[in-house]
Amino acid sequence: MKKLSITCGLCLAAVAAPAFAQTAGEDGEIVVTAQRREERLQDVPIAVTAANAEVLAQARVLNLDNVATISPSIRAGAANISSSTASISIRGIGTVGNSRSFEGAVGVFIDGVYRTRAAAALQNFLDIDGLQVLRGPQGTLFGKNTTAGAVLLNSAAPSLDGFRGNYTLGYGNYDAIEARGALNLPLGDQAAVRIAALHTEREGFFTDPNTGEDLNGNETNAGKIQFLLDATPNLSIRLIGDYSDSEGNCCYATANYLDGPTQPLVDYLTLLNGLSLPSGNPEDFEQALNHPNDQTITDMGLTAIIDYDFLGGPMLRSITAYREFEVDQVEVDPDFSGADIFSLDESFASQFFSQELTLTGEWGSHNYVLGVFYSNENLDMTRDLYWGTQGQIYWDTVIGIPGALDATPGLWSNEVLSGSAESIAAFAHDELELSRAWSLIAGLRYSREEKEGAFANPYYSPIPNEAFRAIGLMPGPTYSASTSDEAISGTLGVQYRLSDDAMLYATYNHGFKAGGVNMDVNAAGVLVNNPDYGGTPLDPTYDAETTDAFELGGKFQYWNRRARTNFAIFYNDISDLQVAQFVGLQFTVLNAASAETYGAELESSFEVVDGVTLQLDATYLPHAEYGDDPTIGILAGGRFRYASRLAGNAAVIFERPVGNLTVNGRLQYQYTGPQFINTAGSEKGGSVGLVNANLGIGDPNGLWRLEAWVQNATDETYPTTVFATPLQTGDINAYLGAPRTYGIMLRGSF
Numbered sequence: 001m002k003k004l005s006i007t008c009g010l011c012l013a014a015v016a017a018p019a020f021a022q023t024a025g026e027d028g029e030i031v032v033t034a035q036r037r038e039e040r041l042q043d044v045p046i047a048v049t050a051a052n053a054e055v056l057a058q059a060r061v062l063n064l065d066n067v068a069t070i071s072p073s074i075r076a077g078a079a080n081i082s083s084s085t086a087s088i089s090i091r092g093i094g095t096v097g098n099s100r101s102f103e104g105a106v107g108v109f110i111d112g113v114y115r116t117r118a119a120a121a122l123q124n125f126l127d128i129d130g131l132q133v134l135r136g137p138q139g140t141l142f143g144k145n146t147t148a149g150a151v152l153l154n155s156a157a158p159s160l161d162g163f164r165g166n167y168t169l170g171y172g173n174y175d176a177i178e179a180r181g182a183l184n185l186p187l188g189d190q191a192a193v194r195i196a197a198l199h200t201e202r203e204g205f206f207t208d209p210n211t212g213e214d215l216n217g218n219e220t221n222a223g224k225i226q227f228l229l230d231a232t233p234n235l236s237i238r239l240i241g242d243y244s245d246s247e248g249n250c251c252y253a254t255a256n257y258l259d260g261p262t263q264p265l266v267d268y269l270t271l272l273n274g275l276s277l278p279s280g281n282p283e284d285f286e287q288a289l290n291h292p293n294d295q296t297i298t299d300m301g302l303t304a305i306i307d308y309d310f311l312g313g314p315m316l317r318s319i320t321a322y323r324e325f326e327v328d329q330v331e332v333d334p335d336f337s338g339a340d341i342f343s344l345d346e347s348f349a350s351q352f353f354s355q356e357l358t359l360t361g362e363w364g365s366h367n368y369v370l371g372v373f374y375s376n377e378n379l380d381m382t383r384d385l386y387w388g389t390q391g392q393i394y395w396d397t398v399i400g401i402p403g404a405l406d407a408t409p410g411l412w413s414n415e416v417l418s419g420s421a422e423s424i425a426a427f428a429h430d431e432l433e434l435s436r437a438w439s440l441i442a443g444l445r446y447s448r449e450e451k452e453g454a455f456a457n458p459y460y461s462p463i464p465n466e467a468f469r470a471i472g473l474m475p476g477p478t479y480s481a482s483t484s485d486e487a488i489s490g491t492l493g494v495q496y497r498l499s500d501d502a503m504l505y506a507t508y509n510h511g512f513k514a515g516g517v518n519m520d521v522n523a524a525g526v527l528v529n530n531p532d533y534g535g536t537p538l539d540p541t542y543d544a545e546t547t548d549a550f551e552l553g554g555k556f557q558y559w560n561r562r563a564r565t566n567f568a569i570f571y572n573d574i575s576d577l578q579v580a581q582f583v584g585l586q587f588t589v590l591n592a593a594s595a596e597t598y599g600a601e602l603e604s605s606f607e608v609v610d611g612v613t614l615q616l617d618a619t620y621l622p623h624a625e626y627g628d629d630p631t632i633g634i635l636a637g638g639r640f641r642y643a644s645r646l647a648g649n650a651a652v653i654f655e656r657p658v659g660n661l662t663v664n665g666r667l668q669y670q671y672t673g674p675q676f677i678n679t680a681g682s683e684k685g686g687s688v689g690l691v692n693a694n695l696g697i698g699d700p701n702g703l704w705r706l707e708a709w710v711q712n713a714t715d716e717t718y719p720t721t722v723f724a725t726p727l728q729t730g731d732i733n734a735y736l737g738a739p740r741t742y743g744i745m746l747r748g749s750f
Contacts, residue, residue, distance in 0.1 A: 033152065034134050035429070036141055036369045037360055042555045045441060045495045045505035047135040047568040047601060049073070053156070056131060057168070057747065058653075058666050058694060060711055062178075062200075064088065064108075064121040064151065069670055069692060071133050072619040072647035073601055074106075074151075079721050079735055080251050080334075082119035082297065083327040083348035084587075090135050090149035092597055092624040092643030093547075093572060097580025097679040099589055100348065100381055100417065100519045101453065105545070105578075107138065107146035110153045111240055113303055113321040114144055116352055116377055116421075120299055120325060121151065123244050126222045127182045127196035129156035135601070136570060137511030137549045139489030140443035143373060143425050147511035147547045147574075155240065158192035158228035159184050165750055172709075172743020174214070176202040194226040205739055206253035206285045210275045210338070215253035215287055220246040234309040239302070246297040251735075252333045253287040256280065257683070257722045260731030265397055269390045270338035277338070282736060283717045288338030290388075291331045298326045314361030325350045334726050336733050340388035342407075352377045369429040369443075379419040381519065386411050387467075394727075395467050405467040412466055413474065414459040417519045421451045429491065441493040441507065447486065453517025453540065454480040455524070469527060473586070477524040477537035485544045487512040501557040511547035513578065518542060518589040526586075542589045548573045562607040571598040579632055581680040582723060592635065594627030597643075611656045618648035634682060644673035644687075657700065664705075665695040678722045683732060688718045704748040715740035 030041035034048050041050055049071040051061070059069045064076040078086035079098065087096045088106040095105045108115040115121060131153055138146040163185060170178035180198035187193060204216035222244035229237045256263070267277055270288055278286035301323035308316045327348040335341040354375035361368060391407035399405055429443035460466075460475040468474040493507030517523070523540035527533055553568035574595040581588050599621035606614045624640040626632060651668040670690040677685045691713040698705030719734035 032132050034132060035367075035431070036358060037367065042501070042557055042564070042566075043503070045439075045493055045503075045507060045553070047551065047553055047566070047570075049133040049135070049603070050130065052130045053128060056125070056128065058664075059668075060692070060694075060709060061125075061131070063124050064118075066711075067131075067133070068647070068672070069649070069668065070131075072617055072649060072672075073135055074133050074149075075642055076118065076122065077720055078119060078122055078251070079723065080332075081295075081327060081329055081346060081348070082122055082251075083117055083325075086117060086119035086122055088118045088121070088151065089642055090133070091570065091572070091599065091601075091619070092621050092640045093148035093574070094642070095513075095578055095580065096641055098582040098587055099580035100379075100587075101419065101516050101589060102578070102580055103145045103421075103513075105145060105148040105513055107142050107144060107150040108153070109142065109150060111155050111303055112305065112319045112356070113301070113323070114354060114375065115323070116350060117325060119297070119327070121153070123246060123297065123299055124198060124200055124220050124222065125153070126180065126198050126224050126242065126244070127156050127194070128153050130154050135568070136507075136551055137489075137509040137547050139509060139511040140427055140429050140445045140491045141369060143427060143445050143447060143489070144375070144423055145513050147513045147545060155224065155226065156182065156194065156196075157238065158194040158226050160186050160189065160192050160228070160230065162186060166748065168745060168747040170743055170745035170747075172202075172741055174203040174205065174741065176200075176741070176743055178745070190230045192228045194228075196224045198222050204249065204253060205736070206287045208288060209278055209286050210288055213249075215289065215293070216248070216250050218246055218248035218250060220244065234311060236307040238305040238307075240305070241302050243300040244298070246295075248295055249293045250295040252289060252293045252336055254336055254733040254735055255282040255285075255287070255719070256731075257719060257734035258730075258732035260725070260728050262398065262728045263731055265394065266335070266337045266339045266341075266728065269341070269394065273338055273340055273390065275338040282719075282734070285736070285739065287336075289333045289336075290338050290340050291333040291343050293332045294330045295332075296326075296328045298324070300324050310361075314359050317358045317360070319354075319356045321352075321354050323350075323352045325352070335728070336725055339394070340390045341394050341727060342388050342391055343386045345382075345384045347380075347382045349380045350377055365433040367431040367433075369427075371427050373423070373425040373427070375421075375423045377421045379417075379519070381417040381419075383413075383415040383417075383521075384411060385413040385415075391467070404465065405470045406461075406463045406465045407467045408461075408463065411459070412461040413457065413468075413521075415521050416456045416458055417454065419451065419453040419517060419519050421449065421514075421516070423514075424448050437497050439495040439497075441491060441495060443491040445489045447489065447512060447514070448484070449486070449514035450482065450484045451514065451516045452480070452482045453519045453523075454478075455519060455521060455540075457521070472527045474521060474527065475530060475532075476520075476522040476526055477530045477535070479524040479537055479540055481517045481524075481540050483515045483517060483541050485512075485514040487514075487544065487546070501561065502555070504554045505552075507551050509547075509549045509551070511549065513545040515542050515544040515578075516589075518587070520587040522586045523589075542578060543576045543591045545578045545591070546575045559606075563605065565602070565604045567603075568601045570600070572596065577626070579626075579635065579679075590632050592626045592632045593629045595625065595640070596627070597621065597624040597640070599623070612652070612654045615649075615651045615653065618646065620646055634680070638682075639676060641676045641679050644675040646673040647671060658697070660700070661697055662700045662705075663695075663697050666693065668692045677719055677734075678724075678732070680724065681722070681732070683722045685719050688716060688737070690714070690716060698748070702749050704746065707745045707747070708742070709745060710740065710742040712738060712740050713742075
């Protein structure tokens with residue numbers, strides 16, 4: 001297969017540092033909440049990237065899928081079903097691969113509520129006021145599954161200050177429509193309500209040459225309503241309800257990356273099925289599929305945030321949440337072709353409850369946080385597998401003996417899986433000001449996690465030579481298993497302020513990610529392990545993961561605060577790293593006994609003249625490798641997947657008055673170096689360089705702004721993920737990055 005990606009000629013590319021406010025203080029300083037209280041970004045001894053709603057809109061960060069445009073250290077993405085494949089990684093560390101069981105190594109928190117699946121953050125943002133990326137383990141303050149870092153998203157809060165609102169209307173190629181808006185309505189002097197809604201739709205980038213229909217398209221409708229009550233001067237209650245529904249023919253349109261020995265047979269069956277073959281050129285974005293691939297994602301929840309201020313003293317905060325997240329796929333095409341070999345239906349449902357109490361305040365020279373956390377999640381999943389009308393022909397040809405393996409059209413396996421996870425934690429964090437220059441940071445967290453997982457096969461084809469039974473893979477053993485982990489994680493650091501505009505810090509963090517139960521048909525083994533066939537089941541559990549992380553960093557403002565440079569040097573020693581793999585027919589979860597990463601980050605911003613800012617950032621990751629552990633197969637001693645040695649962007653952002661209007665724009669070059677792109681293989685993608693830009697003109701008071709934008713302006717074609725095609729040994733398919741997209745957008749506030 002020809003090389004899909006471009007090679008960047010730059011030795012060093014820098015990242016568009018989103019050095020803009022999560023919120024802004026009176027002096028325009030960036031304010032973040034990385035330590036559970038509002039602080040200047042430059043004062044926080046943590047590597048943090050922050051972006052407000054304006055920056056997110058200008059950079060086209062509509063969800064976390066393209067968050068790398070504002071930080072080179074973070075990557076997010078998904079493959080065929082987001083509940084199992086969505087993942088986020090920071091500094092090369094993340095829980096990547098395909099597994100129904102996993103909570104990620106990067107914790108996602110929306111309005112302070114932990115989301116157990118990264119897929120929730122891949123849905124379109126609705127009325128989000130700011131984003132913060134906390135890099136490195138955050139086990140003390142954010143705890144649950146943050147061995148790589150945390151992503152914080154905050155909704156725009158209701159306000160008592162008057163009627164106000166905002167709107168966005170946009171249209172782009174691939175018939176992309178974007179309509180969103182929000183209204184803030186005061187209800188007297190003590191209450192307010194905020195209502196937000198969005199509608200987005202876009203045709204898929206792939207086209208079926210037989211029907212002319214687009215593939216991998218999506219339509220989303222969402223709403224959010226918030227109620228704020230300032231009941232007394234020291235008591236505030238905020239209620240948030242949200243609902244999102246996404247539908248599309250997703251996500252089985254892919255490109256051939258490497259043809260295996262069965263490709264001629266698959267092509268023949270596609271033609272025999274009355275379909276034309278797709279173009280072999282990935283740049284054409286063609287795929288022939290013979291099933292509708294219907295997908296629906298529903299995400300909804302309720303959150304109650306109660307703040308009580310002890311008359312100017314400590315602040316007690318309670319965050320209570322209940323959430324439901326569901327993914328349903330019907331008649332999808334897991335042979336990724338126009339041949340009718342087999343199909344499946346799959347569902348995933350999560351019900352999640354959490355409660356957190358925190359007490360923050362100052363006591364003498366101490367800035368402290370005390371807290372307790374509880375959560376409970378229940379999972380229900382199903383999968384139904386069907387042989388297609390050409391399944392029998394396929395096996396007869398591959399085996400060479402007609403009828404040796406049976407693939408009678410129709411249902412051959414019904415799988416039911418379930419799981420639960422219960423968490424409790426208590427934590428304390430303190431920043432002690434030893435002097436005007438020196439501070440000591442310390443924190444501890446106790447966590448206990450109990451998880452259960454089960455698999456059953458209510459129906460499996462009774463035919464003795466059913467294909468998967470005949471090759472010894474299924475039916476796997478039914479099982480019900482549980483794990484229990486408890487751990488102490490913590491933080492220890494020191495901070496030195498050279499001046500109000502310069503500081504250094506050094507920290508040690510110990511992170512913990514609980515073990516669990518692999519929920520899959522083969523988690524307890526294959527046919528020979530099934531007790532119904534005289535076998536002994538294997539253990540479907542996997543161990544907890546721990547990280548010891550060391551970081552040295554500095555934050556500097558200079559040139560009369562027109563410039564800012566922040567850096568971090570980091571080292572991570574990981575034990576029992578959890579690795580999920582899809583190896584053609586099985587989903588496995590393994591523990592790599594050891595792994596190690598180290599590298600450096602740089603974020604810089606320079607206001608070269610009034611209204612014109614140059615942003616340069618880079619992430620350098622020279623070492624990110626698994627230990628020499630034979631139990632993880634091809635990964636042993638190798639480099640992490642999706643962990644390029646160098647990633648970065650350079651951007652110029654400007655905003656200038658022209659008459660009675662304001663002209664603004666952003667031009668960015670985004671670079672990612674070569675990296676492994678198969679979680680269970682050795683396939684490696686080349687370097688990728690993308691050009692993104694927008695240009696707008698509008699009212700200086702923000703009442704309206706008309707913008708034109710383009711992403712991937714040079715229309716580069718490149719693989720983001722490749723995988724072994726099911727049933728087709730030696731064949732590799734690829735998910736591709738988005739081609740050139742462009743459009744116009746009208747947005748404003750009032």
